[in-house]
Amino acid sequence: MAESIPYYHPIGKEIEVFSHAYQNKLPVLLKGPTGSGKSRFIEYMASQLNKKLLTISCHEETSSTDLIGRFIIKGAQTIWIDGPLTIALKEGHIIYLDEIAEARPDVIVAIHPLTDHRRELYIDKLGETFKAHEDFMLVASFNPGYQRGFKELKPSTRQRFVAMSFNYPSAKIEAEILIIESKLETEMAKLLVALGCKIRNLTELGLTETVSTRLLIDAGKLIKSGLPKRLAVKVAVVEPLTDDPQILTALNDLTDLMI
Numbered sequence: 442m443a444e445s446i447p448y449y450h451p452i453g454k455e456i457e458v459f460s461h462a463y464q465n466k467l468p469v470l471l472k473g474p475t476g477s478g479k480s481r482f483i484e485y486m487a488s489q490l491n492k493k494l495l496t497i498s499c500h501e502e503t504s505s506t507d508l509i510g511r512f513i514i515k516g517a518q519t520i521w522i523d524g525p526l527t528i529a530l531k532e533g534h535i536i537y538l539d540e541i542a543e544a545r546p547d548v549i550v551a552i553h554p555l556t557d558h559r560r561e562l563y564i565d566k567l568g569e570t571f572k573a574h575e576d577f578m579l580v581a582s583f584n585p586g587y588q589r590g591f592k593e594l595k596p597s598t599r600q601r602f603v604a605m606s607f608n609y610p611s612a613k614i615e616a617e618i619l620i621i622e623s624k625l626e627t628e629m630a631k632l633l634v635a636l637g638c639k640i641r642n643l644t645e646l647g648l649t650e651t652v653s654t655r656l657l658i659d660a661g662k663l664i665k666s667g668l669p670k671r672l673a674v675k676v677a678v679v680e681p682l683t684d685d686p687q688i689l690t691a692l693n694d695l696t697d698l699m700i
Contacts, residue, residue, distance in 0.1 A: 449478070449485035450618050452610045459486050462603045463578055468556045470599065471582040473607030476653020479582045482607070483537045492576065493534040495525045499544035505551035508538075509564055521567065530555070530562055533576030541581040542594050549598055555579050556601035612638060615654055623661030629670070633657045636674065636699045646688050652678055670700050 462469050463486075471479040480496070487494035497508065508526035512519050529536035541548070554561050560573040581602065583594055609615065612634050619630040637652040656678045663673035679692040 446488045447481055447484040448621055449481055450614055452614060455605055458605055463490060468579040468602045470602035470604040471607055472585050472604060474584055475650050476655035477607045477609055479607050480539060483580055487535050494537060495529050495534050496537045496539060497525055498539045499541050501543055503544040503548060505547040508548060509551060530571060530573050530577050533574035535578045535580060538581040540583055542583040609654060618654060619657055619661050622658045624665050625661040629664060632700055633660055648682055656681060671696055674700055
């Protein structure tokens with residue numbers, strides 16, 4: 442059904458590249474800051490390709506066992522339960538490992554044979570090797586600017602993927618996205634985008650993360666539902682960015698000036 446297709450506004454040739462990568466059974470790496478549309482893009486592409494999408498949000502405790510599967514005790518029996526990676530591999534789904542650099546090193550080791558010509562997964566607990574289904578696709582993402590030098594992907598891992606960089610869209614496209622996603626009026630959407638761009642350029646604030654399109658959409662939804670504009674921006678944009686009192690004051694002052 443048309444209404445179930447996630448909205449996505451292309452900002453380059455990413456749809457074309459992804460389609461060709463899928464056709465050639467190549468894994469894809471999406472690089473870019475938080476909230477720049479990576480997850481929405483993969484949801485859109487899965488919908489376009491009519492494929493089931495399994496998403497794993499990786500964190501420092503994510504292990505290969507979480508992805509591959511484990512033995513569990515059920516009654517008097519010990520049975521094997523496939524993890525999401527194994528399910529996707531066997532059934533031909535797209536699996537999306539969001540923020541893969543955050544996961545434990547054994548995750549990277551486990552996916553290596555899936556990212557080259559072998560397209561297979563060895564499960565040591567079963568002593569078996571499984572070949573990937575014809576339609577299986579591995580997609581991963583990471584934020585190269587986040588904690589630079591601490592959570593980076595090794596070049597040997599990066600080079601196993603077709604890679605695409607995502608960034609925040611142009612002001613014109615970002616305003617269009619806000620209008621569609623939050624049903625905001627054009628002028629208010631433009632004001633929010635202008636504020637977002639201004640904060641992104643304030644590099645002297647030293648923010649770990651900056652204003653994402655996602656935050657602007659959240660603010661737009663709150664405004665559209667009747668929350669006062671400045672309060673909506675404060676709770677949806679400013680407060681999520683920092684806990685530093687001085688930076689909060691500076692960002693709230695900027696909001697009062699622009700909104």
